[in-house]
Amino acid sequence: MIYPLIILLIILVIFLFNNLNTKVKKLEREISELKNLVDQKKTSIKEEQQKIQTSTPLSETDKQPQKISIDHPEIDNIGDSSRQEKDWLTPVFDFLKQNALTVVGIFTLVLGIGYFVKYALDKNWIGEAPRVGIGFLVGVGIIAAGHFLRKNYSVFASIITGGGIGVLYFTITIAFREYHLFSQNISFFITCLITLISIALSYYYKSEILIIFSLFGGFLAPLMISTGESNYLFLFTYITVLNIGMLAVIFLKEWKSVGWVSFIFTNIYLSFWTFEKTKILSIYFYIANYIIFYLFALQNYLKKGALLSFDILMLVLINFISVIGLVYIFNTLQYEPVIIFPIGFALVNLFLLYKEYSKKSFDINYSVFTGIAISLITIAVALQFKAHLITSVWAIEATLLLFIWKKTNNLSIFKIAFYVLFPLVIIAQMITWTEYIDAKKLTVIFNPIFLTSFITVITTFVNLILLRKLSDTESKNFDFFENIFTIVSYAVIYVALLLEILYHISEKPWIVIFSIAMLFTLYYIFIILLFRKKLDINKILENALFYLFLSLIIIDTLVSGSGIVSNYLSKKVSLSFYGLYLLYWIPFLYIMLNILSKSDFFKVKFSFWFIAAAFITAISGELYHFYLLINASQISEVSKLGKHFSLLYLPIIWAVLASFFIYKGLKNDISEYSKIGFALIFIMILKLYTYDVWEMDNVSRIIAFIILGIILLLSSFLFQRLKKIVKKMVERKDENQEIQNSES
Structure with a gap:
């Protein structure tokens, strides 16, 4: 019963296709005729204008040169790198809008064939070997269809051909896993052959879309024929060979998307291998991976002497991902020195930096190589002092991205990457801080937790300085995000320093811990307010800090002062600690006498009452404390x-x-x-x-x-x-x- 239905469906599809094809050809003829008519009309108008110009003498105004306005956006955009950067997703969306139906159609067709084969298998219509043969024939047939359509419908043909290649990959996978018709070596050889054929077709058809399909198949092939055994040497030899082929195609055709696809797949495989089974062998593949993708990032630089935005992003990613993987392997296997890798990569970038310096070229390339080299040397120093790897690398990488954003005329890709990475830095730093809970006998300052926090503090402070230089337009557009970032940044610096202090006084009475924390907080806010203009603190945040400072003065007087006096009378703290507590008066008086009068704090009448409340509480509280200390025993x-x-x-x-x-x-x-x-x-x-x-x-x-x-x-x-x-x-x-x- 099923065969007549299938035959009828095929005839119906052929009929509909033929009908639509006839209509499309008719429309093409009509469009061609209309185009010819328009061209003839334009020619006749030009001839008439020329006749008028030759017959009529020019007036004085006509003889003057006329300004020519060009309205073509293609011409307007030449040299405008910032606009090109903003529109980098436009071709992707155009492709999806124009070819979404094709992609969905070929995917649906492959699924339909798969369901039909499954139905045939359930009914036992065909044996195992014929099933595989049908799969190969269908795949080859789809590829052949794409071949015949390539001249008039290149994009459509590329997607069709990619679907055929996908059918071939799935067929060989089923033949190996389900039916065991081939051994693993033969299956792998066939998948490699399919990959080579698809790459050759991509190069022959000059199709970037097709080679991306081919790469997907090439990288997924090891998973398709895997038996569960971890033969990493064989796997990464294959991936390295595949990446070398990818690099050759990029230098010949300049298809950047191909390199990014390879980069993503390669690092997924490498990361999985590194964390699942850490071996010294993987170092060689990390180094090979570094060389291949560094050359990929420098392809445009080597040919034209310029770095594009995504080239710079690749340079940043390959340096820092390689450092994380290699240092992790050395730390896990307890090899020394771990700084050999960041120093080695820094030397590579210093060589390129020297090349730019020799040419007396101090443009974007010089800034990028300088930033990467300094960042890698900073990571090396941090690792030498046993700072945490992930937190330190991410913090330095985030600052580097922000630095490159400023040096590349604000290309948005680096700002987006920074805003994505900075929250990860905060999360990693928070995880690092949790180690204070179980840590025992950490040295002051020179311990892994605080050194990691110190790296985060320094990079965060540098981030604040870099963001200060935003233009007025940028500041208006990103005011909300910048304010959030500023608050979070100062909070990170505050917590990092406070936790180190609290760890080393954690055995003291609670009032000592609370008082020192309050004193540190007051001085921290005082320093920010003291340098508020140099730090470019906006008025809203500035006034909020004033209110916070005055509120803490009230809390400190009521809680810390009274608690210290009670603990002194109970013989738990010395009188000298009360003198330390009174140091809060220095910033308090300085802010009241020198800072508040020069700010916008008093524009709101409520502010007078707030500062008066803080002053009255502080005076009354300290006189009360003195009275108790003098009279109570x-x-x-x-x-x-x-x-x-x-x-x-x-x-x-x-x-x-x-x-x-x-x-x-x-x-x-x-x-x-x-x-x-x-x-x-x-x-x-x-x-x-x-x-x-x-x-x-x-x-x-x-x-x-x-x-x-x-x-x-x-x-x-x-x-x-x-x-x-x-x-x-x-x-x-x-x-x-x-x-x-x-x-x-």
């Missing part, structure tokens, strides 16, 4: 003395501070400070009459009221006097203005 006395301080001394302190804010507000004509002063007086009076007065003894109540009364009267007198002074100043200013107006 043991921890049990803290509660009683604290209550006494709150009832008697705190209202006085607040009254003095309120007077200070009122005075500052009147003197500098800043109403917010005056409001803060009056608000503090209101809080103090409310506290005094609702709570303090009921908790005091008679003597304390008398003293508090007398002192507060005197302070308030003096404040009131000062307020009135300043008010008169300000009024006189205003009146004198108005008089001077009137005199000037009358004179004029």
